[in-house]
Amino acid sequence: MKDARIDRRMFLRGVGGATAGVAAASVLSACGTGTSRTAASGGGKSSKTLVVRDSGGTYGDANQKAIYEPFTKETGIQIQVVNIQYAQMLAQVQQGRPQFDVIDDSMSDFLRFKKAGATEDLDYDRLKNFKNAGIAKALVTSNAIGKNYWASVMAYRTDVWGGQKPSSWADFWDTKAFPGDRSLQGLDADRPVLEFALLADGVPLDKLYPLDVDRAFTSLDNIKGSVKKYWDTGALPGVLLGRKEVVASDVWHGRLDALIQQGSPLAYQWNGARRQSNALGIPKGAANLDTAYQLIDFALRPDVQAAYAELYPMAPSVPAAYKKLVPATAANLASSPEHLKSGFDMDVQWWDENGDAVAKRWQEWTHA
Incomplete structure (x- = not known):
């Protein structure tokens, strides 16, 4: 889909009616309590806030429960979510002031971002969980790494x-x-x-x-x-x-x-x-580059991918996640071994x- 696209029309759009993100405004929905992107912490962990763009709805709810909240618990880094569309994301990047550090979007949109020079080329050496993950080649591009499939x-x-x-x-x-x-x-x-x-x-x-x-x-x-x-x-x-x-x-x-x-x-x-697949990438000019890589790497862990699939029927991009899924869930996902053979990647x-x-x-x- 275009953002199918998870955003704009997608199935992400989700199971049970996930809705598209708010295109008219940079509405932030906080996960955790952090409000400043560089706030000082009174504890031992950094309280820096990372801003992630996703498409919201039930898809975003699953992201929060399976990825953002566990990431914050493990690292102390707060996550805020912005639900904006491609055009607004691109405009912010071109103005040199992106108000987000990580993009969760369709592979189709990442192709458009690449043409516009709006995203960072990923340094895969900084993603330790990518090594030996077995992610399909079609989901590994210069500016995006596949997070999950839908069909x-x-x-x-x-x-x-x-x-x-x-x-x-x-x-x-x-x-x-x-x-x-x-x-x-x-x-x-x-x-x-x-x-x-x-x-x-x-x-x-x-x-x-x-x-x-x-x-x-x-x-x-x-x-x-x-x-x-x-x-x-x-x-x-x-x-x-x-x-x-x-x-x-x-x-x-x-x-x-x-x-x-x-x-x-x-x-x-x-x-x-x-x-089709959704992917993760980093906009040009992201304020928190190191932390952005941390979150992307966290999202590629098999246990995190499995936790997400249990909440929302988008399939893991990391095959090892299937070892952590109950059979009933695994059988109903687009990247199960059986379905990989009988379907195709757009x-x-x-x-x-x-x-x-x-x-x-x-x-x-x-x-x-």
Whole structure:
């Protein structure tokens, strides 16, 4: 997603309706009692305050419980959180006065930050927990280190096809074998799901990129007549499925968890899941560079990653975290060994270079 993006529209946006951060103001939500970024301490530990940007909502709540509070307890360093969007972050950096020291944001936005020269190149030698962590290469860039994964997956009603279950995007596209209205993610929610259209048309997972845009739209033509709604918010697929207005939809994983736990006849299908990731980085001009590295390193510890995943269904970037997760939690995460094999990482570089052209074509196609 764009900040999907965890911020702006994302699934982060979360399970149960995590909301986007406040874009109009630098609203600080303090974790702990520190109010000064350089306050003196009466105890043995530093009371310096570190300011972290994240997207808030239930995603931010999980950050506070699994990362910020334990970090403060261990180091004495207070954490304050600012919920602002990409444009405001960039403006602060370009003015030479960033009011935050660490950025928690999507890999897509970190690519944009890199182009704008707005983030520090990371010194990985300062991240001791990165060594031997086994973080996927796609999540290790010059200015960002992957923190966790989320995914777009298929969801469907379990009470409409006599026990038959769709097992692929080809099944989603097959309205004869699996009849009923569908829903698909629209442009206002995030990147159009061209990858799903290509998988439905037989393109292998490892041959998706660069995307064959013409082939993808030809495939989309085959499902268009059965698409009742192009959803624009993360909550809408659950509403449509719950009301039986559609029988299948793509969805940000985690969005249906509460409904499923309440007994709704809904299920996820992980085959062909499109993974994206959130990452951590440091803005140019950060006031507390050393402490920023401390927090990022802390967030990469397997026990911290596992604690976060137990609270919020975003998957660890550090494989060793799975050794600390209960099986039920591990089985429902995008980076589990099984799901890594059956899904794919969205190519953020390709989308950055081609997103505008695809968006224009998508708008034309949906209104044709």
